[in-house]
Amino acid sequence: MVNLTKFYIYVWLLIIIPSHTFAQFKLKKVEEFTINTLSDLDILDYFPSKNIYLGFIKCSKGNDIALVNAEGEIIIKKNLVGEGPNQSISHINCMAFSKDGDIWLQSATHVLLYDLELVLKDRFSYPSSLGIQIRGRKEYFSYFYQDGLESSFSFITNPSNTNTFLNNNELDKNLIEIYTPSIDKLFKIAPAADRKMYKRLSTSLISSLYFITYRIDNKNKRLYLTTRIDDEITVYNLKTHTLLSRLKVNHGEFNVLGVNSISRQDLPSIDGISLGAKNHQLFLLDEEQFLLDYVKEIPYGIYEQKKALDPYYHHYNDPSFHRLILFDQKKQLSGDIPMPKNGHLMISLPGNRLLFKIKNPDVEEDFIRYEIYQIVKN
Secondary structure (H helix, E strand, O other), rough: OOOHHHHHHHHHHHOOOOOOOOOOOEEEEEEEEOOOOOOOOEEEEEEEEEEOEEEEEOOOOOOEEEEEEOOEEEEEEEOOOOOOOOOEEEOEEEEEEOOOEEEEEOOOOOOEEEOOOOOEEEEEEEEOOOOOOOOOEEOOOOEEEOOOHHHHHEEOOOOOOOOOOOOOOOOEEEEEEEEEEEHHHEEEEHHHHOOOHHHHOHHHHHHHOOEEEEEOOOOOOEEEEEOOOOOEEEEEEOOOEEEEEEEEEEOOHHHHOOOOOHHHHHHHHEEOOOOOOOOEEEEEEEOOEEEEEEEOOOOOOHHHHHHHHHOOOOOOOOOHHEEEHHHHOOOOOOOEOOOOOEEEEEEEOOEEEEEEEEOOOOOOOOEEEEEEEEEOOO
16 A cells, blocks of 8 residues: 555655756846947957957948957947948848957958958958848958868858848758868758658748858857757857767747647747747857757737737747756756746856846936846856
8 A cells, every 4th residue: 555655655756846847947147237329239249358348330321340359448430331442332140259360341242351440450351151241230250260270260151140042042051151261161951851851841931931040169169059940959060061969958938849740730820920949049158058048938918918019019039038058068047037037137257157238228318238147046
């Protein structure tokens, strides 16, 4: 009788306890600074040895490239799009610090190298079957040195957070294009058809929803990749262009991933605006850990309330619907980690720290507030 009672208790525990449990983590504020500007400024990269940030200022004439020090002072800013000898003739998609502290800029057709005075040092064109051009934002310029040598400099031609099927409806294709200038060769890796989620999406959804999100680990020559609607992160070896591993993602709330065969009817929307969940960004941390930033689905009623107060509202831009998930190279380490109030995650920093732009939609300020948080066990 005792053994039977233990058996029933065991079965009951299996029912009420989730099949996967994670350690608890939280974000702890460790630092803050303000940037005295009336214009909106996003930060995309950080150069530790000089303790400076690289960002861009949104203005009426496009975007100014800006350097900001640790105290929040804008060191220099310039509009680098135009027909001048120091400018790019087309819109800038991506930007990042070089390994030596210069600045890489990437358009849909050219890569440009500037010094810290924003003076042009080099420029070259590159091939791409996609020719993607993004507006209203910029992405991190993803480059690496395949053999650790200058001659093996390579970069991804299609920016993260873009639709790789935008100009090409071939269903059997690779999601990532890599160009190596020294040998003038374009490599294509990460077949779309190899993804488990690919087989669950209806054909009509693939060309419109197959947005990729990726991040390069330059030190270990790894590529981390997921897509807008996905329950896995794939890791690729950038030296051999082969798949290293698949990491299962257990989102706290991503309803459509529970559907076996996903069609357009499974994606909540109103007037062409998506109300559904999506994977948003990936961020690298220390000790080969990394983060996924994803957005939860917004209920129709809440969206209507938000829209009534702000006609431009979209829950993708609302930090209260964003969640972070922590991973190492083998598995998921955390459940959902909420963002700081009004915190828009910009970049990761050394020491498992994260830089957030704090933007209160109800208050107009004559400065931009940035806060730095560290990921710690709760």
